Amino acid sequence: MVSYQEPDQDERTRHIREYDKRRQQRADRLFHWSLNMPPEDDGVNNVGNRSGMGWKELAVIAALVAGVGYVASLSNTAPGPAVQQAAPQDAEYDVIFYDDAGNKVRLDRWTGE
16 A cells, blocks of 8 residues: 655745746746847846936936925915806896898897796
């Protein structure tokens, strides 16, 4: 009779990591093959790495500060003209119609009845 021993967690983890490593190696080989790159070239340009903020980052921050200042100044201005009240629903209006020649067309007043 053959006894089956459950693999422990470390062995499972090792198999999973090996599988992931082989899969990543295949993906890297396919990447290099598709771009006609030598296998040792990882496609990353390490020249010119820098840390800190340059003039571009400082320009973006200055633009953001200026924009926030502008929006804040708009909120501190005097209020605009008061909103006009809506016309009452029973208001009467004179409507004038014109024909194609620009002459007024006279219509009798409609009373709504």
